[in-house]
Amino acid sequence: MSHEHVSNTKRIWFVFALLSVVTTVEVILGIYKPAVLEGNHFVGLNLLNWIFYILTVFKAYYIVWAFMHMEGEKSSLRWSVVSPVIFLVLYLLFILLTEGHYIYGVFKDSTIKWNF
């Protein structure tokens, strides 16, 4: 093995605690759905959903960085794995969600009713 491995047990339990807390927060918000958050929108998405997505990405970061030990890899590997995924996913989401919204408009403003 090229690099020395020190025991990470402490960090592993810390990340576990962190992920558990975040999940608990998500579940509590998901059950109570505070009207203040759900009723207010920011860039087309309500604040509650913003919080859910941000917490999801936060959890994903810790899973990849700590559990999959991405933090210990060379930056060349980090970039070649993470950047294609991020850019392609953003692109895909942009295209599909825009188109989905367009089709929603077509159904809404016309008499077509086609449930497929």
Added chain:
Amino acid sequence: MEATVTTANNNEKTWGGGDDIQPLGASYGKMMMWFFIVSDALTFSGFLAAYGFSRFKFIETWPLADEVFTHFPFLHGVAAPMYYVALMTFILIFSSVTMVLAVDAGHHLKKTKVAIYMFLTIIGGLIFVGSQAWEWKNFIKGEYGAVETVGGSLLQFVDKDGKRVALEEFAVKLPEQREALTRAKAKWFMEDAETQPTYTVAEVQAGFKVHPELLIRTEQIIETNGKKSKKVLSRAESESRLSSAKYVVEGANLTRNEYGSKLFADFFFFITGFHGFHVFSGVIINIIIFFNVLLGTYEKRRSYEMVEKVGLYWHFVDLVWVFVFTVFYLV
């Protein structure tokens, strides 16, 4: 021999070119696992983006998740949204922790510890797959039932307070009109072979007529003071909507489901099914590696890197679940 580490006491690097020359600083197998994960991540992103596409198309009529997933073991008739899936999430995160502890123990060449942690990971994975099966069972069975109209809209039944009412609570039994085709009476093709619902449309309509307190709830989402709910029609509107009913829908299958948009159930089955399949494969791979650990394969090799590689896959499965959880149950 160049590409894989197979023999004991082998100091060779997996790539040729001598010591310390490793592209991206990773061994061949580990790097390939990373790029497999990249491609698999893009596959899942494609599915989830397709789900988003369909949801955006029907943004005003999509089912509300906390009305669909309300079951918890041993709590019958209690609406417990989120709790069960939260439990599943914790199980999967915990099995990720035991996996990473196994990898950590592997770095210190502690065979017994690796084996114990791998075993716990396998148990966690099996519990998760089992939980998913239970979730599917409830989803497929359904709880209240609904009817579908000629135009493909779904109508659900509520009482005056907006509480859901199941079909069996009001539908009347009329003299038998349809007969299920059994194999004994079958022709070489079966026209009416689809499982028949408990009630016919006429029975539901007749029952609705004699229960004046019932109303119809449509798929339309309305927002009042920041709270989302489904629109309930007046009694007169309800009666006219119900006259266009075509099917009785109980539970869910790939054609129609009692929760709302047909695509909702399709995506639920497909995406959680694909994820469950990944968990299942992960468990199988973990079992293989677990036995290799017990046999001392990696002990002889003086390297537990295989545990690390399956660990990457296992964490990836957890990572996907984090997104599926958000997209299907929270948002």
